[in-house]
Amino acid sequence: MAHVRPIATTRSATGIPTARLAVWWILASEVVIFGGLLGVYLMHRIGHPEWAEAASHTQTWLGAINTFVLLTSSFTAVLAHQAAEKGKGKEAAKLLGFTILGALMFLMIKSYEWYGEIVAGYTITANNFWSFYYTAAGLHALHVIAGAIIMGFIAVDAYRGRELHRVEIIGIYWHFVDVVWIFLFPLLYIAK
Amino acid sequence: MLELVQASTYAASIDNLILFIGIIVGVWFLLAEGLFFWLIWKFRAKPGEKSQYLVGNEKHVKRWITIPHALVLVCDVFIVVGAVRVWYNVKQQLPEPDSVIRVTGQQWAWTFQHPGADNELDTSDDIFTVNDLHVEVEKTYHFKLESRDVLHSFSVPVFRLKQDAIPGRSITGWFEPTLIGEYDVQCAEICGIGHGVMAARIHIDDANTHAAWISSASAATTP
Amino acid sequence: MADTVADVHQHEAHGHDDHHHDQSWLEKYVFSTDHKIIGMQYMFTGIFMAVIGGYMAYVFRMQLAFPGISVPGFGQVSPGEYNALITNHGTIMIFWVAMPVLIAAFGNFLIPLMIGADDMVFPRINRLSFQIFFLSSIVLLGSLFVEGGGFGGAWTSYPPLSANGDYNQTQLGASLWLIAVALEFVAFLLGGINFITTLMNSRAPGMKAYDIPLVCWMIVIASILFMLSVGPLLAGAVMLLFDQTLGTGFYDPARGGDPILWQHLFWFFGHPEVYVVLLPAIGITVEVMATFARKKIFGYKLVLYTAVATGVLSFFVWAHHQFIAGIDPRMANVFTITTLLISVPIAEMLFVMIATLYGGSIRLTTPMLWALAFMAEFLIGGVTGIFLGASGADIYFHDTYFVLAHFHYTFFPIAIIGSFCAFTYWFPKMFGKMMNDTLGKIHFWGTVIPFNFIFIPLFVLGMGGQHRRIYNFQHFPQIAGPEYFQLRELATIALLVMLAFQLVFFYNVISSWMRGEKAGKNPWKANTLEWTTESPAPHGNWPVDELPTVYRGPYEYGHPDREEDYWPQNLPN
Numbered sequence: 001m002a003h004v005r006p007i008a009t010t011r012s013a014t015g016i017p018t019a020r021l022a023v024w025w026i027l028a029s030e031v032v033i034f035g036g037l038l039g040v041y042l043m044h045r046i047g048h049p050e051w052a053e054a055a056s057h058t059q060t061w062l063g064a065i066n067t068f069v070l071l072t073s074s075f076t077a078v079l080a081h082q083a084a085e086k087g088k089g090k091e092a093a094k095l096l097g098f099t100i101l102g103a104l105m106f107l108m109i110k111s112y113e114w115y116g117e118i119v120a121g122y123t124i125t126a127n128n129f130w131s132f133y134y135t136a137a138g139l140h141a142l143h144v145i146a147g148a149i150i151m152g153f154i155a156v157d158a159y160r161g162r163e164l165h166r167v168e169i170i171g172i173y174w175h176f177v178d179v180v181w182i183f184l185f186p187l188l189y190i191a192k
Numbered sequence: 193m194l195e196l197v198q199a200s201t202y203a204a205s206i207d208n209l210i211l212f213i214g215i216i217v218g219v220w221f222l223l224a225e226g227l228f229f230w231l232i233w234k235f236r237a238k239p240g241e242k243s244q245y246l247v248g249n250e251k252h253v254k255r256w257i258t259i260p261h262a263l264v265l266v267c268d269v270f271i272v273v274g275a276v277r278v279w280y281n282v283k284q285q286l287p288e289p290d291s292v293i294r295v296t297g298q299q300w301a302w303t304f305q306h307p308g309a310d311n312e313l314d315t316s317d318d319i320f321t322v323n324d325l326h327v328e329v330e331k332t333y334h335f336k337l338e339s340r341d342v343l344h345s346f347s348v349p350v351f352r353l354k355q356d357a358i359p360g361r362s363i364t365g366w367f368e369p370t371l372i373g374e375y376d377v378q379c380a381e382i383c384g385i386g387h388g389v390m391a392a393r394i395h396i397d398d399a400n401t402h403a404a405w406i407s408s409a410s411a412a413t414t415p
Numbered sequence: 416m417a418d419t420v421a422d423v424h425q426h427e428a429h430g431h432d433d434h435h436h437d438q439s440w441l442e443k444y445v446f447s448t449d450h451k452i453i454g455m456q457y458m459f460t461g462i463f464m465a466v467i468g469g470y471m472a473y474v475f476r477m478q479l480a481f482p483g484i485s486v487p488g489f490g491q492v493s494p495g496e497y498n499a500l501i502t503n504h505g506t507i508m509i510f511w512v513a514m515p516v517l518i519a520a521f522g523n524f525l526i527p528l529m530i531g532a533d534d535m536v537f538p539r540i541n542r543l544s545f546q547i548f549f550l551s552s553i554v555l556l557g558s559l560f561v562e563g564g565g566f567g568g569a570w571t572s573y574p575p576l577s578a579n580g581d582y583n584q585t586q587l588g589a590s591l592w593l594i595a596v597a598l599e600f601v602a603f604l605l606g607g608i609n610f611i612t613t614l615m616n617s618r619a620p621g622m623k624a625y626d627i628p629l630v631c632w633m634i635v636i637a638s639i640l641f642m643l644s645v646g647p648l649l650a651g652a653v654m655l656l657f658d659q660t661l662g663t664g665f666y667d668p669a670r671g672g673d674p675i676l677w678q679h680l681f682w683f684f685g686h687p688e689v690y691v692v693l694l695p696a697i698g699i700t701v702e703v704m705a706t707f708a709r710k711k712i713f714g715y716k717l718v719l720y721t722a723v724a725t726g727v728l729s730f731f732v733w734a735h736h737q738f739i740a741g742i743d744p745r746m747a748n749v750f751t752i753t754t755l756l757i758s759v760p761i762a763e764m765l766f767v768m769i770a771t772l773y774g775g776s777i778r779l780t781t782p783m784l785w786a787l788a789f790m791a792e793f794l795i796g797g798v799t800g801i802f803l804g805a806s807g808a809d810i811y812f813h814d815t816y817f818v819l820a821h822f823h824y825t826f827f828p829i830a831i832i833g834s835f836c837a838f839t840y841w842f843p844k845m846f847g848k849m850m851n852d853t854l855g856k857i858h859f860w861g862t863v864i865p866f867n868f869i870f871i872p873l874f875v876l877g878m879g880g881q882h883r884r885i886y887n888f889q890h891f892p893q894i895a896g897p898e899y900f901q902l903r904e905l906a907t908i909a910l911l912v913m914l915a916f917q918l919v920f921f922y923n924v925i926s927s928w929m930r931g932e933k934a935g936k937n938p939w940k941a942n943t944l945e946w947t948t949e950s951p952a953p954h955g956n957w958p959v960d961e962l963p964t965v966y967r968g969p970y971e972y973g974h975p976d977r978e979e980d981y982w983p984q985n986l987p988n
């Protein structure tokens with residue numbers, strides 16, 4: 001049975017399209033999840049100056065490359081949104097494809113990085129710095145994976161010229177994933 | 193109904209605070225419930241009588257909400273002042289101790305470390321007991337509360353005293369017994385399967401009996 | 416762009432009513448995206464869980480009153496089983512009964528009907544939300560039967576006890592319990608986003624912010640509160656799960672962790688959670704009171720503003736659960752002040768309820784009795800909370816049965832009385848039949864009177880110094896006397912009576928559903944939009960071209976210009 005969109009979804013008493021409104025509320029709930037985790041991490045970090053030693057074993061330059069990769073992928077997401085606004089579905093799909101590529105690259109670099117750290121003995125149980133490191137970055141990586149998968153579906157739809165408004169929605173989400181990383185990178189890698 | 197023994201210097205102040213709050217909220221409670229049931233009776237549906245149309249925005253009508261609102265706030269201030277005064281005396285301000293003991297919780301027993309004859313904790317004549325705490329009446333005690341595994345809570349209802357024990361920390365509190373007798377110590381924080389049997393007794397003795405206990409216990413533990 | 420998309424949707428939406436003729440039973444009732452069916456699914460899952468939670472209460476109350484007996488229908492209760500029973504009773508009643516029934520079931524059922532929409536804005540996310548919730552229920556119930564038994568570390572799940580299998584001896588049960596709770600949170604986050612966006616965007620033409628029925632406002636404010644408070648706990652739950660399964664040391668002091676951290680995360684969520692369930696119950700009660708007192712709500716905006724104020728304040732009171740937990744004693748003073756401040760908006764809401772009765776024409780139908788009982792009983796819960804919020808008194812009362820009786824006097828009116836109130840009031844709209852009023856009243860008195868006989872003795876026991884979560888009080892000579900045991904037996908017998916009277920309810924529901932009198936569109940002569948459609952409402956709620964338009968607020972009862980004492984929202988004049 002084809003899904004029929006209810007009339008409720010097409011109404012807009014606030015003037016904001018429903019999907020955009022919803023994604024902002026999703027982001028609000030995500031902000032408190034990451035905010036809680038990072039707040040707790042910060043409080044512990046301040047209470048444990050000795051974690052600086054553990055933090056010095058993170059590979060800052062790999063983190064920096066990943067920051068660059070994510071920022072670039074956000075940029076292609078913006079271009080995809082612009083293309084979708086003009087109704088160019090195929091163009092938007094191609095640009096979303098680049099964004100997904102960026103996500104994959106981010107994950108590959110991340111895996112390489114973790115592999116090296118785990119082999120060197122810095123596992124999640126090594127000490128509480130590493131526990132926070134893997135939990136926070138892992139939670140973020142889960143969001144990258146989920147975002148990339150959803151973006152795949154939206155790209156396929158966009159290629160066929162359907163549901164073009166969703167390109168903007170996934171873009172907003174993708175910027176959020178990017179912003180979380182912008183907070184994670186200095187807190188986990190740079191702070192010594 | 194149930195007899196409540198007050199066996200510490202601050203037990204009465206906590207009880208009085210409870211009574212004080214009880215009177216304030218009791219009056220509010222009776223007024224509100226009384227008015228509520230009276231209104232239900234007074235404005236019960238009567239045939240042919242239509243309800244009144246009140247918006248509740250007019251100033252003289254709104255007074256029915258704003259005046260109680262202000263009164264609640266005033267009562268709150270009184271309760272806060274009373275509560276903070278009691279809290280300050282029990283938990284924040286520790287008087288100089290006559291003696292210091294250590295209370296250690298573990299799954300599922302209390303270990304009490306008494307200072308022994310020299311009245312110094314952590315010396316060779318300390319007396320360790322399990323589930324029996326011996327103190328002397330009308331002496332001020334500091335206790336150092338610790339835990340070996342999970343959270344426990346050191347609760348002596350007759351003292352109106354309660355404090356959680358946290359592994360990795362030592363929390364200092366105080367009490368001064370005022371009544372001779374033997375009372376319950378409960379664990380007030382769930383600590384696993386044996387939580388319900390983590391019962392200890394506190395023995396409050398006069399100076400002579402307590403001294404006699406110290407010498408007999410020291411003799412028993414000296415190798 | 417938004418406009419063009421909306422046009423496309425409008426076009427699609429017009430083909431609405433000819434899509435649902437040839438649905439299979441599974442499509443219609445199990446995998447439905449209709450908000451009313453999803454609401455029912457939540458409701459029946461909630462009722463089923465309530466029966467289990469009630470059974471647990473029966474087992475451990477028997478053990479407490481008659482220690483060591485073989486409880487009929489269970490057998491002898493071991494200390495480990497006792498802990499698992501109380502833990503899961505609390506978890507189930509809050510997360511699997513109060514939340515799904517009050518917020519998810521009535522939120523789903525009522526919001527689209529009351530704002531004149533044909534469905535939720537995201538029907539498939541709505542269905543996903545229920546499916547995750549259903550999965551979480553299965554995981555929770557499954558956790559009771561794994562090796563080692565169900566988790567027994569209390570619903571607050573404080574580490575290190577909950578974090579380490581060596582301490583709690585229910586390694587698997589503890590992890591499954593935590594996973595179930597986390598899944599349940601995710602389900603309610605998805606549901607909440609739906610409620611919020613639906614209310615914000617999909618109101619009927621003409622319905623302004625202050626024309627929205629209060630119960631919709633309350634459910635949405637509760638969803639926002641939930642969403643903003645649960646995040647840190649979700650992160651904390653992941654950390655606790657890693658402590659349990661991977662062996663990290665987030666909460667282990669020996670490895671630089673902090674067990675108190677969990678308490679902060681838990682209660683930063685846990686206290687707003689009280690208001691998350693309270694607000695919908697207040698909304699329901701206010702709705703029912705207006706209808707049966709035939710009165711406009713005394714100060715609609717006041718209720719709304721106090722609800723928001725309560726919500727904001729509730730983020731600053733959490734540490735009153737931790738006065739004696741080893742936090743800095745100076746912090747207790749700050750939290751005493753904030754806690755007592757929150758009594759002001761709550762008192763105001765109750766004043767509004769009382770004032771609404773003034774000048775009314777009160778009809779004591781079954782739903783109205785439940786609504787009045789909510790007010791009368793919740794007040795007891797409210798005033799006893801003052802003792803616990805005052806730090807000095809809490810030193811004695813903390814973790815005694817006084818606390819237990821206090822929060823049952825809040826949660827029982829909220830979750831049980833509030834749900835029965837809503838259920839009996841909207842039953843005609845849900846099933847198209849009237850409930851039997853006599854049986855309804857028998858059930859009402861048979862529930863409310865024994866309820867007081869359960870918990871007033873527990874107040875007394877708490878004042879006598881009896882602590883919570885202890886499976887056999889015979890080990891404590893001071894509280895093992897006959898006068899203590901008489902009170903415990905009284906509470907247990909009252910519980911048995913109350914549980915027995917629930918059979919009347921189930922009988923009434925089934926018999927009214929089968930052979931009840933037909934309800935008609937608007938049996939209570941109420942104003943809100945759900946009463947303008949058929950009972951039960953069809954798929955899409957109204958025919959597509961008859962979706963209502965709103966001309967006035969929801970509580971225009973007894974208007975002097977009208978002959979009728981009610982004035983539905985959708986009538987032009």
